[in-house]
Amino acid sequence: MNIILTENVEGLGTIGDLVKVKPGYARNYLIPGGIAVEANTRNVKQLEHQKRQLERKMQKLTQAAELLKQKIEAVTCSFAHRAGEDGKLFGSVTSMEIEAKLAEAGVEVDRKKIQLVEPIKALGNFEVPVKLQAGVIATIKITVVAAE
Template identity: 35%
Template sequence: MEVILLERIARLGQMGDVVRVRDGFARNFLLPQNKALRATEQNRKRFEREKVQLEARNLEAKKEAEAVAEKLSGQTFTVIRQAGETGQLYGSVATRDIAELASGSGFSIERQQVRLDRPIKTIGLHELLISLHPEVEVPVTINVARSADEAARQARGEDLTRRQAFEEPEIEDEFEEAPEAEGEGEAA
């Protein structure tokens, strides 16, 4: 099906482009969300009449998104989750969780705007993008930890995903000396 794009769509085209897409993608996503119109002669004329208004609305939305992007850029959100000794989470951190964290911090973010390739399943610092507008993406950091103390340590740069070896030199020295003392006593 051919459609006229009403806004920029990643990997598809710019506003005003007439593109060929699969019928299901057009019917289920582009048309219901008012991101495109069917490419009929009547809709082409309608687009030409409304083109200036659409571009002005898009420019205004982009400016608003850039203003929010300045405040959001470089933000770190902390998520406390239960995890095993190796740092593997018992659940995962998904787009919904990140959107709720951002909303709780005063940002109006929907889960569809969070660009997460796969759910976060380990503790640590995770970089991801939030798409505020088709042309404005902002990097944020998600700090996943077992406790607030661990989150603070990770923020300082510690890597908590590695198992830390416990060194007890006093005990090792005692075991090394004890067999030698017994062996010397028997020989005398």
């Protein structure tokens, strides 16, 4: 008997998979438990329609993320902090400061998406990845100079 899974079932498949199981397993366990529905033509067409809708939605998210990536990569963030003679900062550049600089440039990014492993504590040029929607990753160019 062919069924469409509505939940992930270990050893059988994931949501939306069309699988063949024994009729008793489907009738007595999967269908009454709401884990699966029978794979008739109506349910198969409905599944295909839902997959097409999700695909369109993912395309729109990807396009929006690509536009945001272009905006982010066009911006170079410059920070002037007090530093010692060896080039170490007396403070650090954090994701909050990076978020504020991007906001000044007109790019709104949540600071949790800025993938700064640890705060920047030295002078120089750095590249920090930003994780956007749909798996798109942008890179921010950051320059840290000594304040006068």
